[in-house]
Structures are given as C-alpha cells and as structure tokens.
Amino acid sequence: MEKETIYRKSNKNDLSQISALLKALDLNVANIIADGFFVAVNGQRVLGCARIIEMNDGDIELASMAVVKECRRQGIGSKIIQMLLGSEKRRPVYLMCRRRNQKFYEKQGFREIQDDLLPAVYKSKVDLTISAARRVTGDGLVMIKK
Ligand SMILES: CC(C)(COP(=O)(O)OP(=O)(O)OC[C@H]1O[C@@H](n2cnc3c(N)ncnc32)[C@H](O)[C@@H]1OP(=O)(O)O)[C@@H](O)C(=O)NCCC(=O)NCCS
Numbered sequence: 001m002e003k004e005t006i007y008r009k010s011n012k013n014d015l016s017q018i019s020a021l022l023k024a025l026d027l028n029v030a031n032i033i034a035d036g037f038f039v040a041v042n043g044q045r046v047l048g049c050a051r052i053i054e055m056n057d058g059d060i061e062l063a064s065m066a067v068v069k070e071c072r073r074q075g076i077g078s079k080i081i082q083m084l085l086g087s088e089k090r091r092p093v094y095l096m097c098r099r100r101n102q103k104f105y106e107k108q109g110f111r112e113i114q115d116d117l118l119p120a121v122y123k124s125k126v127d128l129t130i131s132a133a134r135r136v137t138g139d140g141l142v143m144i145k146k
Contacts, residue, residue: 003043005076007083010037010049017046021066028064037064038084040076048076052088057121060088062095062145081108085145093145094122096130102141110143118142 010018012034022029031053040048048067052060062084067077085093085108094113097105102112115123122142130140 001042005040005042005047007038007040007079009035010039010046011035013044014039014041014046014049018049018064021046021049021068022064025066027066038080038087040067040080047071048080050077050080050084052084052093055119055121055125057119059119059122060090060093061122061125062093065095077104078108091146094118095143096126097141097143098139099141102143105143108145110145113142113144115142 014037015032015034018037018039019029019032022032037049037051039046046068048071050065051063053063054060062081065077065081067080093110095105095110115126118126126142130142134140
C-alpha cells in the first residue's frame with residue numbers, strides 16, 4: 001500500500017465499507033452509527049474496524065472486530081483495539097469470540113471468563129448470541145479485560 005494507514009474514529013463516509021466488511025464475516029451489524037467505530041484506513045479504504053457497545057446497565061463490550069482478509073496478521077487488529085481502549089477508559093470490557101481468536105485477544109490483555117461470573121444483562125446477551133453456536137459446534141467463549 002502506498003499510503004500510510006491511519007487509525008481514527010469512523011465517519012459517515014466509512015459506513016458502507018464497515019457494513020460490507022461485517023456482513024461478509026457474519027458479524028453483528030445492528031445499530032451501526034456513523035461515528036460509533038474505530039477504523040484503520042488507507043486512503044479511502046477501510047482496512048479494519050471495531051466498536052464499543054454499551055449495555056443498558058452500563059457495562060461495555062468490544063464488538064464488531066474485523067480486518068479485511070488480505071491485511072490480516074500485520075498488526076492492524078491489535079492497533080485498533082489499543083486505540084479504541086485507549087480512548088475508552090471504562091473497565092471491565094467484555095467480548096464474545098471464537099476459540100481461534102482467543103490468543104489474539106489474550107495478547108491484548110483479555111482473559112476467558114465463565115458465564116456464571118457475568119453480570120445479568122451481558123449474560124442474557126451471551127445466551128442469545130452464542131449459546132446456539134456452542135450447542136452445535138462447541139465453540140464460543142466470553143472474555144474480560146479488567
Ligand atoms: C481476529 C482479527 C480481527 C485479527 O486481526 P489481525 O489484524 O489479523 O491481528 P494482528 O495482526 O494484530 O494479530 C496480532 C497477533 O494475534 C494473533 N493472531 C491473530 N490472528 C490469529 C489467528 N487467526 N490465529 C492465531 N493467532 C492469531 C497472533 O499471535 C498475531 O501475532 P503474529 O501475527 O505476530 O503471530 C482478524 O483475523 C479478523 O478479522 N478475523 C475475522 C473476523 C473475526 O473473527 N473477528 C472477531 C470476531 S470475535
């Protein structure tokens with residue numbers, strides 16, 4: 001890539017690319033708002049994104065983490081998390097992921113947490129979101145960064 005990759009908050013011009021990236025990976029595209037993400041951008045192109053979602057009890061979740069396929073394993077995902085959690089000071093932060101991504105999040109300071117230790121609101125979201133997947137594939141875990 002010719003240009004330098006920059007990391008910044010998203011704006012309305014990024015939305016269609018963010019949405020396409022998340023949809024292609026089957027990730028949650030509910031309640032997408034223009035400035036709700038942190039993105040890695042090269043020129044006009046969105047290379048990756050993530051966002052913080054706030055539960056109605058005030059707990060927060062790292063969600064919608066994605067990097068375009070041909071740009072993975074170059075540190076972009078890590079940098080997005082570091083920028084996002086640098087600007088979001090509230091802790092703890094929760095997330096749901098697949099086993100194959102566990103190491104990636106552990107490098108950013110997340111640890112696996114058992115469901116019975118989760119706050120009620122997030123536990124309900126976990127039940128809705130990954131319980132079915134767990135039953136079918138045995139995959140899906142919850143992580144926390146304190
Ligand atoms: C998960 C994802 C966001 C990681 O982004 P990335 O930019 O490739 O990650 P980084 O380059 O910052 O990776 C940093 C380290 O995490 C680890 N890591 C990243 N992806 C990994 C993988 N698939 N398997 C094992 N370790 C991985 C590696 O240790 C890597 O360091 P290394 O390349 O020096 O070995 C990206 O692979 C992706 O978009 N995957 C598909 C969508 C997805 O699963 N999103 C998460 C939803 S929970």
